[in-house]
Amino acid sequence: MYKQPREAHEARIYTQAYRVYGMVYLVPTTGTADLLNHEKPYLPVTGALIYTPGYAHPPETKELKASTGFLALRKERIQWMVGGRPSEPRTSPSLLERKRLAFLFGDYLLAGELLVPRGVRLSDHLSQAKPFQTLLEAKLYTLAPDRPIVELPPQETFSFVTVNLRLAEAVAEAPGEAHDPRLTLFG
Known part of the structure; x- marks a missing residue:
């Protein structure tokens, strides 16, 4: 039994081998990334x-x-997850900035905003951060060999998803304001 009270949340969990739909349980003051970053190696899912x-x-x-x-x-094994609630940053919002990123998972990608410390190189943050992070205003895009990324419509939109930085095959940062916005799906 859990030592602390838990709140039930519907979840969709994506691995390379499966899509799992079921219920996960969060401590009232924590988010999905907090649950996944906890040291216990297994995520309990009921009604799977x-x-x-x-x-x-x-x-x-x-x-x-x-x-x-x-x-x-x-x-x-979890690549990304929908459900629960976003994890709150543990530092002052003034020390963070939103970076628009795309996470590649095989033949699709998730794009959205990740909170990262100001002034820290993205590669350094990705190497040192806990594996599970909250991606805000996320969209899922299916890659197509005959269509440029900028022409891809989003297949699904989420207020947030929780991504596993360690299992993304690649991470791309959106170009700066000076670049032609037609070159990127971030527009």
Whole structure:
């Protein structure tokens, strides 16, 4: 049993092998990234529906592989997650800045805003930050070989998602204001 009271939240959890839909449990004053960054290696999920890998939502019925009342999911395998609530920064907002980033996961990417310390190089922050971070105003884009990124419509929009920095295949920063905005999906 949990030592502290928990709040139930619906969640969609994406790994390379599965899409898991179910309930996760947060301490009232914490966010999803806090839960995933906690030292325990497994994420408890109740009422879990396990689907084939992918990103499409909602999944098709034929994609359902299993269901279980309880699933202990290895956190290190989680690429990103929808649900819960955003984690609050543990430092003064004046010490942070929003960086517009894209996280590549196979044939799709998640783009949004990540809070990073002012004046710190992005590569240094990505190397030293805890693995799970809150990506605000996130959008999911499906890559297409015959279409430039700037022409891709978002497949889904989220107020936030929690991404695993360690499992993103690549991270791209949006170009500065002086660049032609047509060159980027960040516009």
